[in-house]
């Protein structure tokens with residue numbers, strides 16, 4: 201979808217991360233999320249609470265799972281401080297990983313549509329202590345721009361392996377934009393680059409799941425000026441066609457079990473998955489484990 205205003209779903213996600221971080225049994229810690237989400241993010245989250253009770257956990261699981269991979273990626277690269285590494289956050293919204301995982305030798309890039317990015321930067325500048333310079337901000341619309349060209353113009357080095365996160369973004373993009381982004385990661389970046397993204401199933405996006413909350417979720421997203429347009433039951437053919445050769449996919453139920461040790465069928469987490477894809481085999485593919 202071409203952006204007319206800053207993403208409200210990005211504010212919603214930040215509000216849930218803030219709440220999830222405050223819990224006694226927190227599985228994530230994002231000290232910046234509350235300030236970034238602000239009162240507007242909280243108000244949107246309160247609307248969603250009325251029909252999707254597990255949404256906070258769902259966001260927390262996704263963030264915790266990806267955080268584990270970020271931490272592992274940074275650990276794997278810190279043994280050689282002479283070789284800096286790169287973390288790219290595609291569709292970053294109000295993501296604070298650049299601040300949360302800031303480390304010498306790790307360069308963070310945040311890619312998003314200009315209006316969302318400008319709103320995030322304005323919020324960041326008002327947050328005392330937030331290291332705004334921890335990320336390089338790159339404006340891009342995946343529907344029409346080549347994100348890799350834009351990244352390179354901002355200092356991204358395609359000859360250096362990167363961890364690329366694409367969290368909570370694919371549902372909002374049309375398939376050609378998803379394919380071109382996948383293709384550029386698989387064939388334009390250093391071959392050991394690893395991509396992590398989540399996606400809905402087709403039935404969820406098309407409204408064929410039985411939960412009434414799903415329809416209300418779709419309606420609320422449209423009310424916020426955005427729309428779920430993409431879902432797939434099997435991303436492997438597309439990942440293969442766009443150049444990936446190693447794929448691991450986990451359901452949100454599996455990711456939730458790993459990071460919380462709990463499972464409940466009624467959470468309906470089985471309609472969303474998290475995918476790890478790369479061109480060459482990543483050093484370790486095992487799922488993160490609960491400590």
Ligand SMILES: C[S@@+](CC[C@H](N)C(=O)[O-])C[C@H]1O[C@@H](n2cnc3c(N)ncnc32)[C@H](O)[C@@H]1O
Pocket residue numbers: 201202207209210213214290291292293294295311312313316340341342343366367368369372373
């Ligand atoms: C639900 S938010 C997720 C934000 C962030 N990744 C997170 O998890 O907190 C969706 C994000 O995708 C971005 N997005 C949607 N369509 C886009 C497009 N065509 N080009 C670039 N970014 C897009 C929005 O601006 C927004 O930041």
